Amino acid sequence: MTIKTPIPHSKPCLGKDDISAATDMIKKRMLSSGEEVQKFESEFAKYIDIKYSSAVNSGTAALHLALLALNIKAGDEVIIPTFVCTALLNAVNYTGATPVIADVSPDDGNITLQDVKKKLTKKTKAVIVPHMFGSPADVKGIASLGVPVIEDCAQSIGAEQSNRKTGTMGQISIFSFYATKMMTTAEGGMVLSNDRKIIDKVNDLRSYDHRADYKVRFNYKMTDIAAAIGRCQLLKIESFIKSRRAIADYYRQKIESDKLIHLAEKAGTRHVFFRYVVRLNNMTAVKAVARFKSLGVNAELPLYLPIHRYLRLDRKNYSGAEKLYREAISLPIYPDLKKIEMKKVASSAKEIIIG
Ligand SMILES: *Cc1c(COP(=O)(O)O)cnc(C)c1O
Numbered sequence: 001m002t003i004k005t006p007i008p009h010s011k012p013c014l015g016k017d018d019i020s021a022a023t024d025m026i027k028k029r030m031l032s033s034g035e036e037v038q039k040f041e042s043e044f045a046k047y048i049d050i051k052y053s054s055a056v057n058s059g060t061a062a063l064h065l066a067l068l069a070l071n072i073k074a075g076d077e078v079i080i081p082t083f084v085c086t087a088l089l090n091a092v093n094y095t096g097a098t099p100v101i102a103d104v105s106p107d108d109g110n111i112t113l114q115d116v117k118k119k120l121t122k123k124t125k126a127v128i129v130p131h132m133f134g135s136p137a138d139v140k141g142i143a144s145l146g147v148p149v150i151e152d153c154a155q156s157i158g159a160e161q162s163n164r165k166t167g168t169m170g171q172i173s174i175f176s177f178y179a180t181k182m183m184t185t186a187e188g189g190m191v192l193s194n195d196r197k198i199i200d201k202v203n204d205l206r207s208y209d210h211r212a213d214y215k216v217r218f219n220y221k222m223t224d225i226a227a228a229i230g231r232c233q234l235l236k237i238e239s240f241i242k243s244r245r246a247i248a249d250y251y252r253q254k255i256e257s258d259k260l261i262h263l264a265e266k267a268g269t270r271h272v273f274f275r276y277v278v279r280l281n282n283m284t285a286v287k288a289v290a291r292f293k294s295l296g297v298n299a300e301l302p303l304y305l306p307i308h309r310y311l312r313l314d315r316k317n318y319s320g321a322e323k324l325y326r327e328a329i330s331l332p333i334y335p336d337l338k339k340i341e342m343k344k345v346a347s348s349a350k351e352i353i354i355g
Pocket of ligand 1: 058059060061084085087088130131154155176178187188
């Protein structure tokens with residue numbers, strides 16, 4: 001058997017079921033937000049084990065509305081980690097609040113309690129805590145500081161800590177169903193909370209029509225077409241996670257060396273391996289990625305650029321993120337990855353890193 005190269009870094013996992021669910025909606029002329037979205041909202045909330053939910057059209061929209069639901073506005077401060085996509089920085093800036101950037105641990109990519117503590121002021125109104133790469137962050141520790149936590153579960157659908165799913169430990173949680181996330185609706189997102197008032201507010205702000213009063217509102221609605229795909233994907237999420245965990249096991253066993261560190265599952269957690277990340281200690285990540293690509297394997301840096309670099313903050317204050325940025329690479333991982341492709345990734349890693 002031959003394999004098509006390059007092996008993509010990430011890939012949506014869609015079947016005939018997803019395709020017919022979406023086309024059914026089109027045939028029924030169910031195009032915008034209706035019953036299908038409501039069904040997806042309640043099924044997804046049930047899966048995570050949270051009472052109330054509101055579906056939107058992206059993870060970014062979910063973050064924006066979560067911040068507004070906490071009344072965050074100009075003059076407030078919101079702490080976010082540096083090692084994350086700029087969606088978080090954008091969402092904070094949409095509200096006019098001041099983003100405060102915290103460092104992360106090079107061992108899992110997650111925001112550190114220590115740096116959050118340091119950056120806390122009287123103006124801090126929330127901390128956004130992503131569970132990076134699918135590995136649960138210390139939400140409990142951060143929540144114990146007494147500031148509301150928005151859990152960002154865009155990369156961690158199905159991940160668990162002490163047998164509780166990520167998304168159940170903060171005041172609000174947000175999810176993304178972008179094409180290559182844990183599960184997809186093409187583009188899409190969700191806000192969950194056990195606080196009914198928060199979700200009422202999100203529901204009020206996500207669409208503008210049929211309102212008795214006027215205030216600034218948005219058009220962040222999810223479509224029934226997207227929700228139909230999401231419902232199908234949700235039925236498969238546990239099998240997606242099982243596949244990802246099996247690939248992670250394979251990589252950990254086959255790519256063994258003192259020249260690299262696997263960002264592995266932590267005790268007491270269930271990692272869902274949205275990304276499979278290793279840190280290299282004998283070459284830069286940039287160089288390794290180029291060599292993987294020359295062998296037909298699209299390894300990538302796990303992040304385009306840390307936020308403190310965009311904002312030109314002093315790199316000395318972000319030593320965890322700097323280390324991760326210099327040393328970490330992300331290997332192809334997704335439910336559709338074939339055994340022969342996994343072998344090729346592992347043999348390329350051996351050739352490049354271990355030599
Ligand atoms: C993808 C992602 C987002 C943004 O989601 P979109 O649906 O692309 O807007 C936010 N936070 C994290 C951690 C992400 O990985």
